[in-house]
Amino acid sequence: MGREGTLRERNRQNAYAEIGDTAMRLFMKQGFEQTTIEQIAAAVGISTRTFFRYFATKEDIxxxxxxxxxxxxxxxxxxxxxxxxxxxxxxxxxxxxxxxxxxxxxxxxxxxxxxxxxxxxxxxxxxxxxxxxxxxxxxxxxxxxxxxxxxxxxxxxxxxxxxxxxxxxxxxxxxxxxxxxxxxxxxxxxxxxxx
Structure with missing residues (x-):
């Protein structure tokens, strides 16, 4: 059970990092205001609902x-x-x-x-x-x-x-x-x- 929790946490950290890295690339390319949460989610391959499991707002990234x-x-x-x-x-x-x-x-x-x-x-x-x-x-x-x-x-x-x-x-x-x-x-x- 401990190892499963560890794997789950690693998966969460990896997803968090991937969403953050993708968003930062989009912000630097398009501008912060011009980049939407929907664009970030689409670029990562997740739903906007999943995005909000990791970040409460775009600014939090x-x-x-x-x-x-x-x-x-x-x-x-x-x-x-x-x-x-x-x-x-x-x-x-x-x-x-x-x-x-x-x-x-x-x-x-x-x-x-x-x-x-x-x-x-x-x-x-x-x-x-x-x-x-x-x-x-x-x-x-x-x-x-x-x-x-x-x-x-x-x-x-x-x-x-x-x-x-x-x-x-x-x-x-x-x-x-x-x-x-x-x-x-x-x-x-x-x-x-x-x-």
């Missing part, structure tokens, strides 16, 4: 895994040495995104689509607000502040500034068509804020 990536950053932040300052810990934790299961080409496609489409940009920023909920308590602990119902403004500002630098880096990276690395651009933006 592009920005849907950002919440999971927020949890990756949270885990990386928790793993940082206690004596590391909040800025350094946040920067190191965000670097974990480059180790996440995101191919560089897919990351660039996501950046290009997100920066060019207001609806995707809004969803992206909404997910980053959720990241703040995950990350602010970790920065508060690092600062010696007991997390409570109202976030410490200093911890909130540090997380917000780091995420703003990440968004800026993503936008610039997309405009440069992937030239350089997200990490280099992020560090350049963060240095500007901290000086």
């Amino acid at each position: 592009v920005v849907g895994d950002l919440m999971a990536l927020g949890e990756v950053v949270q885990a990386a932040l928790r793993a940082r040495p206690v004596e590391e300052g909040p800025w350094e810990a946040m920067t190191a934790a965000l670097a974990a995104l480059t180790d996440a299961p995101h191919k560089p080409r897919r990351a660039l496609e996501t950046a290009l689509l997100t920066t060019a489409n207001p609806a995707l940009r809004a969803r992206h920023l909404e997910k980053h607000l959720r990241w703040q909920e995950l990350l602010v308590p970790e920065i508060e602990r690092r600062m010696g502040v007991e997390p409570g119902p109202v976030p410490d403004p200093r911890a909130h500002a540090i997380v917000g500034a780091c995420l703003a630098c990440l968004d800026t880096a993503m936008e610039i990276w997309a405009k440069r068509d992937g030239e350089g690395t997200l990490e280099e651009i992020y560090l350049e933006a963060l240095t500007a804020i901290r000086t």
